[in-house]
Amino acid sequence: MIEDQPAISSSSRFNRLRNWLSLAGMVLCVSAAFAFILLFAVDLFATHANPYMGILAYVVAPMFFFMGLALVLGGYFLESRRIRKGVPRKENAFVLNVDLSRKRDRRLMVGFVGGSLGFLMLTAFGSYETYHLMETNSFCGETCHTPMEPEYKAYQHSAHAQVDCVACHIGPGTTAYIRTKLNGVKQMYHQILGDYDRPIQILNPNLRLAQETCQTCHWSQKHFGDVPKTFRHYLADEENTPFTVHMILKVGGSDPVHGPVEGIHSHMNVSNKIEFISLDEHREEIPWVRVTDANGKSTEYRTEKFTDDISKHVIRTMDCMDCHNRPAHKFLSPNDAVDQAMAMGRIDVSIPWAKSNIVKALAAPYSTREEAQQKIAESLRAEYKDDKRVDSLVAEVGKIYATNFFPEMKADWRAHPDHIGHKDNNGCFRCHDGMHMASDGKTSIKGSDCNACHLIVAQGAGEELEKVNRKGFDFFHVDSEYSEPNCAECHNGEIQKE
Ligand code: HEC
Ligand code: HEC
Ligand code: HEC
Ligand code: HEC
Ligand code: HEC
Ligand code: HEC
Secondary structure (H helix, E strand, O other): OEOOOOOOOOOOOHHHHOOHHHHHHHHHHHHHHHHHHHHHHHHHHOOOOOOOHHHHHHHHHHHHHHHHHHHHHHHHHHHHHHHHHOOOOOOOOOOOOEOOOOHHHHHHHHHHHHHHHHHHHHHHHHHHHHHHHOOOHHHHHHHOHHHHHHHHHHHOOOOOOOOOHHHHHOOOOHHHHHHHHHHHHHHHHHHHHOOOOOOOOOOOOOOOOOHHHHHOOOOOOOOOEEEEEEEEEEOOOOOOOEEEEEEEEEEEEOOOOOOOOEOHHHHOOOOOEEEEEOOOOOOOOOOEEEEEOOOOOEEEEEOOOOOOOHHHOOOEEOOHHHOOOOOOOOOOOHHHHHHHHHHOOOOOOOOOOHHHHHHHHHHOOOOOHHHHHHHHHHHHHHHOOOOOOHHHHHHHHHHHHHHHOEHHHOEOOOOOOOOOOOOOOOHHHHOOOOOOEOOOOOOEOOOOOOOOOEEEEEEEOHHHHHOOOOOOEOOEEOOEEOOOOOHHHOOOOOOOOO
């Protein structure tokens, strides 16, 4: 940079870079490289890898780097053209020609170095701040508004509302780290093109959550024992007759050190291992199951229809997500959403046929939320035109719709069924249906009787509901003893088929 003679006639290639434009470009390049290294380092030492860091480090930083490079080359070509045309350089214009013995040059130099350092600091600060912004839940949930909205809304009503998205969605380990980076960049690309899947499904086995992720917070050895749970329903009749089930879920535990190995959590892969084959990506159909106990003894169960050689299929080890597949994003079915609002008093149960009418309105097909809100309001206003409660009813149903149904993304209880029970989809009955037989053809998977997983301690309404049986009642299905094998034959989250 320091020179004795002004390089006016010099045409050496290096000298052609000595112009302000190229110099500014170089500063930009250095800053971008610096930001890249910084982001990389921050991310390396962060507790959770940040999926969108890839966008900053591999897209934004290089973009600035290439912009800088373009400036460098631009300056170079302008300078070359000037020389080629033999145009004399204007006095001091566009020339980097610093003579530190000149006061003006010294000032210029100090200003330039100071400015560059300041710019470097700002870049560092800016990229660090952006990095942190990108880690927040609102960034994950709100920035890509349409695609992530359903999961974000459902998450805000889940037991995990205080758990960061990244705590679940970015697994431990280096491969998870690299995958996440690449995926963040890919997501941005699809976001810009708008060609993301509707509904979004995590079907790629590499991106699926692993049990290890849940275990960073939950201890699989924990003995939960009996967990009481109440289901409050309202029938689809004129009176919206209440129908409640109080049950004790035998969650139990799976580690003999911390309690008896029993109940639902006995298949937590601590003292036994359960593997299965599923015929579809959503793991709805499971025709083959193998259980291996602590002594290494294994038993295979299969459905009658399934005669394939198992070596042709992928065998999966069962984990938390094969039951808890919606721990943070449960979309309520119309039936459950209306029951919940009624139980909480947000929908007046004295409105005749309210349960039936609202469930029908919510479950109808709509292509946009505006259309849905409008048509739901219309149908309820037509039904209850003389009822002064209609305004608050329409408002409440609108809220239910907005939190659980996302027609633009096709995300709802149908797209993302919850496997934890067996009423609206097969859930536990994917295996515990009594139809998965061992090779003897007689024994099925243990625990297919109604009291294996839970005890119904009280059921019904009014006086009926006061009667408690600690040993468990037989399920009294609304108005008759329960007889059918499979709840999801009739129940699907809408109004039940008879
Ligand atoms: C408690 C853990 C947990 C947290 C916290 C969490 N998720 Fe999820 N998420 C899951 C599980 C489990 C799935 C289903 C994965 C599967 O099907 O394999 C999922 C699925 C998804 C899907 C795929 C679509 C779907 O509904 O199956 C998206 C998108 C998503 N989550 C976004 C988010 C966002 C955004 C946040 C933060 C606002 C978040 N998640 C927080 C556990 C979590
Ligand atoms: C970062 C910590 C963290 C991670 C990771 C995590 N959880 Fe949780 N989990 C929590 C907290 C906190 C609660 C709520 C405890 C409370 O307040 O009752 C919870 C509650 C739960 C509950 C009880 C739900 C209810 O309705 O009461 C289940 C089931 C559960 N988690 C399953 C999972 C599964 C499955 C995963 C893995 C996909 C997972 N969790 C990952 C922290 C975590
Ligand atoms: C066989 C299916 C199944 C598997 C596998 C399973 N769970 Fe559960 N878990 C249940 C059921 C059913 C409940 C009862 C509560 C409910 O309905 O949400 C439950 C309850 C829980 C609870 C809440 C207990 C309470 O007091 O409410 C937590 C936390 C939990 N499970 C975590 C896990 C974790 C972590 C894993 C994996 C290591 C796991 N579960 C594996 C079925 C399962
Ligand atoms: C992938 C198949 C599969 C799914 C899905 C599944 N289970 Fe199981 N479950 C098994 C197998 C296999 C056993 C071991 C049975 C045996 O040893 O014969 C078992 C055992 C049990 C037991 C212990 C039974 C006993 O008497 O020892 C309970 C309770 C149980 N499961 C509850 C559940 C619940 C609740 C769900 C749904 C949330 C569920 N299971 C989902 C395969 C499954
Ligand atoms: C393999 C375990 C298992 C078996 C076997 C089982 N259930 Fe369940 N059941 C569950 C679980 C888990 C839930 C709770 C789901 C939840 O927490 O949302 C449940 C919930 C229920 C509910 C409440 C559902 C609601 O939404 O109101 C009823 C009623 C019920 N079961 C009846 C039965 C009957 C009748 C049988 C026998 C045909 C049976 N169950 C067999 C695991 C089982
Ligand atoms: C043959 C069809 C059929 C089968 C199978 C069936 N149900 Fe039902 N169920 C109905 C009908 C019809 C109603 C009454 C609907 C109403 O008035 O809301 C009903 C109502 C209910 C209700 C109260 C209403 C509500 O909002 O959910 C519960 C709880 C219920 N069933 C649970 C179960 C369970 C659990 C199983 C499996 C163990 C099951 N049902 C199997 C047809 C069936």
